Amino acid sequence: MLRQFSESGHDVTVVPTEAALRFVGAATWEALSGKPVSSSVFADVPSVQHVRLGQQADLVVVAPATANVMANAAHGLSDDLLTATLLTARCPVVFAPAMHTEMWEHPATRENVATLRARGAVVLEPASGRLTGADSGPGRLPEAAEIFAAAVEVLRRGAAAQHTDLAGRSVVVSAGGTREFLDPVRYLGNRSSGKQGYALARTAAARGADVTLVAANVTMPDPAGVKVVRVESTTELRDAVHAAARSADAVVMAAAPADFRPLSRSQYKIKKRTETQLTTVELTENPDILAELGSSSGTAGGSRRRVLVGFAAETGDDEATVLEHAREKLARKGCDLLVVNDVSGGAVFGADDNEAVILRRGGGEVRVDRSPKAALAHVVWDCVLQCWDAES
Numbered sequence: 001m002l003r004q005f006s007e008s009g010h011d012v013t014v015v016p017t018e019a020a021l022r023f024v025g026a027a028t029w030e031a032l033s034g035k036p037v038s039s040s041v042f043a044d045v046p047s048v049q050h051v052r053l054g055q056q057a058d059l060v061v062v063a064p065a066t067a068n069v070m071a072n073a074a075h076g077l078s079d080d081l082l083t084a085t086l087l088t089a090r091c092p093v094v095f096a097p098a099m100h101t102e103m104w105e106h107p108a109t110r111e112n113v114a115t116l117r118a119r120g121a122v123v124l125e126p127a128s129g130r131l132t133g134a135d136s137g138p139g140r141l142p143e144a145a146e147i148f149a150a151a152v153e154v155l156r157r158g159a160a161a162q163h164t165d166l167a168g169r170s171v172v173v174s175a176g177g178t179r180e181f182l183d184p185v186r187y188l189g190n191r192s193s194g195k196q197g198y199a200l201a202r203t204a205a206a207r208g209a210d211v212t213l214v215a216a217n218v219t220m221p222d223p224a225g226v227k228v229v230r231v232e233s234t235t236e237l238r239d240a241v242h243a244a245a246r247s248a249d250a251v252v253m254a255a256a257p258a259d260f261r262p263l264s265r266s267q268y269k270i271k272k273r274t275e276t277q278l279t280t281v282e283l284t285e286n287p288d289i290l291a292e293l294g295s296s297s298g299t300a301g302g303s304r305r306r307v308l309v310g311f312a313a314e315t316g317d318d319e320a321t322v323l324e325h326a327r328e329k330l331a332r333k334g335c336d337l338l339v340v341n342d343v344s345g346g347a348v349f350g351a352d353d354n355e356a357v358i359l360r361r362g363g364g365e366v367r368v369d370r371s372p373k374a375a376l377a378h379v380v381w382d383c384v385l386q387c388w389d390a391e392s
Helices: 002-007 028-033 049-056 067-075 081-087 101-105 106-116 144-162 195-206 234-243 288-297 322-333 373-391
Strands: 059-067 093-097 127-130 138-142 170-176 210-216 226-231 250-253 261-263 283-285 307-314 337-342 352-359 365-370
Touching: 049 081, 049 101, 059 067, 059 081, 059 144, 059 322, 067 093, 067 106, 067 307, 067 365, 093 101, 093 106, 101 106, 101 138, 138 170, 138 226, 144 195, 144 261, 170 195, 170 234, 195 210, 195 226, 195 250, 195 373, 210 234, 226 234, 234 288, 250 373, 288 307, 288 322, 307 322, 307 373, 322 337, 322 352, 365 373
Parallel strands: 059 093, 170 210, 170 250, 210 226, 250 307, 307 337
Antiparallel strands: 127 138, 261 283, 337 352, 352 365
16 A cells, blocks of 8 residues: 555655554665654654644555554544654544454444544444454455555545545445346346446545445455445345345445346256257346335435435437436436436446436436546535435
8 A cells, every 4th residue: 555655646654653563664664665664752853753744744544543543543642653643633534444353343442433433534444354363254454455545535535535524324335237147157247347336435435424335246346444245136236235225324326237137047058059949038127226216215214315326327319318318217216316327339338437417306417527437426425415405
């Protein structure tokens, strides 16, 4: 992660704790950062480093953030250079927790995390997986590349990142494309890469939300701070989204579920036939997940109304334009917002950039010119916030 920051042009100062230096020595950090490294408040006394570092920083990333560091930060304790920097910093702060499951789930840690989030810090949810020894569970440090991606999102938002406007909100995002198997080898699928859904999940986490990402056949690493549920078929996607949506304040259906599935799945690989023995595949319609969510009286815990966001990959035809088709879909699906992509000629699929028109249920639209998918994701969350504000 240090290399990623440095190689992308950022000026990085490493502030390790004494415990951290037992894992990676100061010489290594100095070689990678090109700067002296110390954990003591008495280092470089003439420049008052324990104050200057926090004052001059544009972003502070604590990774890994131990239970001890977060407890000190939550209670304003300062006994080394890192905690002093945290006290003097007026820039956005990102914590990437890493500890054993029992420590992460302890009420004291949960209260400290809540305190830090209430003050505007971004505390990412840890990943789940193998921990020290034979233990496994939530508490694993997310992949360095994903922590970097989350930190860049916070840095991109600048001062606004100190106001985690999605904090306290639970959101569900779906991503990717489902597969419907014909036999053990072949399937019906689509071209969705999942990149836009992952951008939506990352940006929501960077803005403080509790994020569940339902990923259909996506090979990208799990975004930092996000709970990921992996699925394959449309039925699996439906079950996972409905389960997560029960307590969600917003559901964003960015995935591309297959509209149809084979009526029956062959137990064996279907053999290639001659021209006179063509195989016919009978299809049946899959459930419409977005319409099901739109027809339900979705509320978050029985209080706030759930905001529903759909995505529409559309092309125009002889009957209607892209937006005319999309407005009809917005009304039919029952969602609050519909993000419309013109995919004529295969545009958008697999790209890092996107352009879209966001249609509102009550009328009006927001046009987003071609830009990174993260930029579109932020506009979507801005629109979701406006829906919540309209309800209050």
